Amino acid sequence: MRSRLLRTLPILLFSVFLAGCQFNPFTKKSGIQITSHPDANLVINGKSVSKTPFYDENLSPGLATIQMTAIDSGQSWETKINLVSGTLTTVHREFGSTPDKSHSYTLSFEKLSNNKDSSVNIISLPANATVSIDGRPAGFTPVTADIAPGPHVFSFTAPGYQDKIVNAAVQTGYRLVLNLTMATMEIVPTPTPTPIATPSAAPKPTGTTTITPLPKQATSSAALTKPYIEIVSPSMKWARVRETPGLNGTELAKVNHGDIFPYKENETA
Template sequence: MRKLKFAALIIGITLVILLVIFYVVGYFRPKSAGLIIETQPQAAVLINGQQEGRTNFEITRAQGEVVIKLIPESFDKPLVPFETKVNLVSGVKTVIRRNFGESLETSSGTVISFEKIGGQEVGVSIISTPDASQVKIDGQVRGFTPYKSSAVSPGSHIISLSAQGYKDESIDVRTYEGYKLTAEFKLAPNTEQASPSPTPEPQEEKPQVKILSTPTGFLRVRNEPSALAREVGQVDPGETFEILEEDEETGWYKIEYEKDQEGWVSNQYASKTESSKETSTPSPTPTP
């Protein structure tokens, strides 16, 4: 009887030790990195020279830098392959979207990647071809590419780019504390024939404010027009916002610094401009 109890005790202790080992190994093992690739038309996916599948493609693998090559499958006309180098980050998904064209110029797409920066900061960097494309985040004009900001909240956002003579491009992204999101856009030329459109009626121009340089590199947004009021957000120098209200006593400006998020900025580091009409994308010139 004693032998049975002793054997049961040994087995119980062994099981506990094994469970602890499995837990510790699983806890300290780095999380896998995610990779999503979507293309039009379908394409073969090569990672570091090895074919891994066809689009639409999703995989988890060890973090690190990899070379992605996409070879489109087309029998109607020759399409140009796409190759890029991305750094896969543990615990987040890198997203590649590509619309193949007969040349690099007529191709388009986006690459969303992440870089760990530590702390609780959320970084966003947006670059594009062509350069100087207009950037909107959640419908608000933020500036032109190349664009950088650390005043974006963690969570889901919509990044949109537009440029004269090119098709608009938008993508849903998710930002994380401690990571910088880099969005690379390649816009395709707008080759559609432009049909004559009626001249739009003049719209009332609304005032706009441009954020100036500050000693801290950003400007605090407060819930009231006072330097003693609670900070609710931050905006970066160079960004422009529509003025919702102007405080007569302090001269501070009320803006929508993020979608559905309003606050006040000091007029000491913000310059009022003549118009807040967003720079619109002109209609493309018809191709001869």
């Protein structure tokens, strides 16, 4: 009995070892491709690695933090991705004049339980963006759908945002996760119309008497029969003619020094 147990024990230990290998296999590596426009300095998981474009297919699977800083403007951007063994994850950033005028997308993969299936999960910012796949409407984001493996064209539109097209390939046995951030549309200020001068309406008469100097009259007394009145105002060169005598009378006209007028009547103030 003891000898039989000794013969069986190594077999049991070897079986446990094999079971452990199945749960802890040698980990496959994962790949990443990072691009940007313009070029940017690149930090992965807090470590400065290079600048874009960047490619590495020897990374450990798991969550990774990607940080980019545009070389020309200093504008920075950060995202988190999940690296899956045996797949290539793509990250792209298009730096605009401001962060809201910039767009980006990531392409990653999730393993499906059925290795013969293939699908896509589309996420966007803003949500409810209109999606077309290969020119056919696919609804509004977020969208999850079965899709044939191979290359596809994904088109996005949203009010107030720039249209975007992303080309990506779907693999058999995996779900493609497309995460897009759209850039807001450039606002072009509407020019202010230049006022056009138009003729104004003629003013309505107000009843106010317009006072204008009378034309120069004949200065020769021989031209008029006496009695007549001659305007004498050498200092002012003109005088006011009022409707009634006195300063309170309504002014009717202005006459020039030396003008001669026929005498009509006399009224005392």
